[in-house]
Amino acid sequence: MNRTELKEQIEGRWPGRAQCRFDAVNSISEIICARAAMPELCGRLFLEWNFSFAGLVVEEGTSEWQLRYCFYGESEAGWVHVLATAPLAEKTFPSIVKFVHAADWHEREAEDLFGLIFEGHPRLGDFILHDDAWQEHVEPMCRHFDARKAMQHRKPDADWRPHRIVQEPGAFVMPIGPKFSGVTESVHFLLETVGEDVIRSTPRLFYKWRAIEKLAEGKTVDEVLLLAERFAATTAFAHGLAFCQAVEKMCDAKIPARANIFRVFLAELERLRQHTGAIQEICESTALVVANSQAGILEEDLLRISGELTGHRYLFGLLAIGGLLCDLPDDACAKALEQSQQTLKRLNELEKRLRISSSFLDRLEEVGVVAQRSALVYGLLGPVARASGIVRDLRKAQPYSGYEHFNFDVPSEQEGDGYARLRILFAEARQSVRIMEQAVAALQSGSIREPLQLHAGAALGCVEAPRGGAFHWVRLADGGRIARYRIVTPSFANWHGFHLAVEKFAFQDFPIMLSTFDLSVAENDR
Amino acid sequence: MSQWVINGLRTGIKTTVYPRDAERAAGVTPGLPCGCDAPSPSAAAALVDCCPTQVFSRINGKVLADVRRCIHCYRCVHGIEHPAAWQQTYEWATVRDWQNEFDQSFKHSIHICVVDAGDCGACLNEVKQLNNPYYNMHRLGFFITPSPRHADVLLVVGPVTDHMRVALKKIYDAMPTPKRVVAVGACALTGGVFANSFVCVKGLAEVLPVDVEVPGNPPPPLAILHGLLVAAGRKSPASLMASPSAIETNAAKF
Incomplete structure (x- = not known):
């Protein structure tokens, strides 16, 4: 059409x-x-x-x-x-x-x-502003609301009870979080059950809501870029890039070729590192100790590669509106690529070992299944959707930063279970290195940043972040200050569909499903 | 399953020499800016102005750096005529007057309860790295515990959002005494980029008594390790940096 x-x-x-x-x-x-x-x-x-x-x-x-x-x-x-x-x-x-x-x-x-x-909406209320803490009829995103004043909260209500769905005799709610397990992000789960299996799972999010969209209003573009990079730092570069793109599109900026190639290179380095981290979490959740250590080594290696190349392990402070803040030497890039290739080689070896470890596979196969139809209806994104047979990738569908010049495949699987999601992570890591190789080969000298003239307008920046499509809507007022900033993150979509995987599976599989979904609470909560 | 045993043995020892010796591998730390003698008043003014989180202050021709505020935006390094001096170190933890006392019984092993109070994911990921073979905090007697009842140290990341404040207080109260609180990351220290809002406070110290502060956005695993060693009384706090109170007094004079 x-x-x-x-x-x-x-x-x-x-x-x-x-x-x-x-x-x-x-x-x-x-x-x-x-x-x-x-x-x-x-x-x-x-x-x-x-x-x-x-x-x-x-x-x-x-x-x-x-x-x-x-x-x-x-x-x-x-x-x-x-x-x-x-x-x-x-x-x-x-x-x-x-x-x-x-x-x-x-x-x-x-x-x-x-x-x-x-x-006609089936359920409204008690979402971002928790009912037990916020007064009624506070509308913080409205223009009249003063974001600098501290809020007067309700006293925590001891009688407050969360929404329950299962009303069978013997049914009870297992509350988990916001502080649970060792090193985890803050999120609360209400798992409803009558025994062994989870019947209903309701994540209660936004414990980490920092109101980024409200904070951004009235700030300059450069100040908001700092927020865009720092609200979900494990995928900082992707979100920073989405914000930059929105502003650049609005002001019709021409990004120098060298800057675009670096943007692609760094975005793929981040994807490689983030996927390795996700693989490490999956190994950890299945208690496969050696594999956990091996993946941990690889993740730290990639963090060090990022740190050595750019100065920052999470790629902060590189992006600028109109290009990059600083140039990177060609030979350092080539070195980072070579190190990443080495890491990928070991990642491939790890995959080979995992694929013949029956105790590991038993815990992933046919666990946390998301059917293709459900994934489509819920609008799931990223590796999670691709594991359920939805081949959709913004780098192909709506190319940006010159992705149309790179050869790569979008891997997909049909099963939609935990194992399919793991295989996708490995396959995408290989594609990332493939793109990085092409980026280094295509490097050409030139400027790294074009100055641009800010003017009022609105535009949407979109990026395929490691966890899926990220969309940043930016409206600039006269004078180049932000009038509205809206961030839609992949984790927001995938948390919405997370219960599809959890329901009808046993409690002990819950951490595994959580890790195979590779969800970020910070990215969701904003 | 024997393949994993062989694989593990073949990998050899990866663990850092820190704290016995200095770690010199590349990319283990993003470094921090430090104070300097500015070449000219205008260069000093440019440094003070370029920082979005007011790290620098100018006193009698000297530029002081309050590194607790640094968010690693590198605006003071790139695109500026006289860039700030940069220290590629990682022993950054400072003590904020001991609020809680430890006795001799804590010199062997420490159990740590990690709480995410609105973190962006980076600090938490760096804390998680302490368990990987490179840093292996267990060898130093540090263990992560999910339960506050077993914890000696409360490690908090994030700017403390409103929704987490109640949970954080409950966790602190549930910990047995003696206990210590370690704030990790610029957000937990000063609120970082999220300060001055209706949903975040300006750092953990507004909510709980803080003993040890680890600056950085995020602090690398070695800096967090140093923070834990300082909390346990096994390493001395960073002395290279001006303490926050000194900077505040200086700022008042200025």
């Missing part, structure tokens, strides 16, 4: 209620849509025309609300944004969750932070 066909289809199906226009700056087809027609229209895009749901951006204008549901496809139509507006006094919108289940948490978030009401 191309843009013209899309326009004809939409305007023919909803005459007078939906209008399709093309935004050339961002190459986005914008559909301006009557509120009532929105759910069905979004459903058509998502369920029939096979568009992926990227995220919901709510913006509070001077006189009206604007809701922007972002979709993207691999076809020529590319990005499609569905827009609906309403006067500020009217806070009710129809929920699209009935058709686009992937938007479930996006609408819950908008309800919590903006006070919007989504009619």
Whole structure:
């Protein structure tokens, strides 16, 4: 389907209620849509025309609300944004969750932070702002809310009980977290059970909510870049890059070729390191001690390679709007590549050993299965989706930073179990090194940063982060300050679907499923 | 399964020589900026201005660096005429007056309870690295425990978000005395980039009495190890850096 066909289809199906226009700056087809027609229209895009749901951006204008549901496809139509507006006094919108289940948490978030009401949504409330701590009707993302003042909280209510689903006799809730196990991120799980198996799993997140989107408002672009890099530091470079891209797209910047190649090189180095870390966690969760140590060595090796090349082990302080903050020497890059190749060789050996360790495979195979259909409906992203047979990768679907010039494959598996997810991690690590090799070969001398002129506007930056697609929506006001910053992270989508893997499996498999999903709480909570 | 035994033995010993000796491998630390004599008043002013977290302050022609605030943005190194001096060290932990006392019975092994109070994942990942063969904290008698009841040291990462404050207090109260609190990372020390907001405090010290502070964003595993050794009284705290109180007094004078 191309843009013209899309326009004809939409305007023919909803005459007078939906209008399709093309935004050339961002190459986005914008559909301006009557509120009532929105759910069905979004459903058509998502369920029939096979568009992926990227995220919901709510913006509070001077006189009206604007809701922007972002979709993207691999076809020529590319990005499609569905827009609906309403006067500020009217806070009710129809929920699209009935058709686009992937938007479930996006609408819950908008309800919590903006006070919007989504009619037809099955469950609103107690999401980001925990009911037991926050007063009613606090809307922190609204313009009138002062983010510098400390909040007056409720006293913790001893009688407060979380939402329960299973009501059978003998059913009980097993609460886990926010502090659990050794070195883990803070998250709370409510596992409902009548005995051995988990029947319902409800993660209670946002213990680490730092309100990045609110903090960014009114700040300069350079200040917000620091936030973008630091809110989820295990994938810092990918998120920083997504933010830079949004600003650069808006200002129509030309990124020097050398900077683009370095961006690709560093993004793949980060992916390699992050996947190795995920593999280490899987080995740890199955209590395979030697493999855990081996993967731990490889992860630390990659951290040291990053540190030696760039000065920082997590690639902080490299990105700048318009390129990179500093140039890297060619020979240092070649050395980092050679070291990464060595590491990959040992990673391949580790995979070979793991694939013949029956006690290890027993714990991963047919555990935490996510069916392809469920993964599609929940809009899962990244390695988790690819393990369930959804071959979707932004580097191929919507290439950025010159990824279209690189040869690589997007690995996929069909089983959707823990073992498939592990195999994907190994396969993607190999592809990352393949891309790094091409990047070093393509290095050319030249400048590393182009100055650019900031002006008001809005754009979406998207990056295939190690855990999946990341989308950063940036609106600049006059004077180059941030008016709205919306971050949609892969972990946000994958946490939403995490319960698919957990339910109907035994308690002892829970840590394994958690590790094979490779979820980041910091990335989700923002 | 014998393949794993052979594989493990073949790998040999990877463990760092630290704390017996200095670790010299490349890429183990991002380093920190340090104070210097600025070549000119304008260079000093440029340094003070370039830092988004106010690390530098200028006193009588000298530039002082409060490294607790450093978030490794490298704005003071790249794109500036006179870059800041950089120390490629990792023994950074400082003591913030002993709030809690340890007795002799803690000189052998220490159990650590790690709490994530809003961390971005980097500090936590670096703490996790302490268990890998390169750092192997067990050889020094440090063990991670999930339960606060078994813990001697509370290690906190992250700027302390509102939602974690209650949990953090409960964990601290559940720990038996004597106990010590180690704050790890710029966010736990000063709030980092998340300070000045309605959901984060400006560092752990606003919530709990802090004994040892480890700066860095994130501090590398060796720096965290140094912090733990300082908390256990087995290493002396960093002396190269101006203590926070000295900087505050100086800043007041300025």
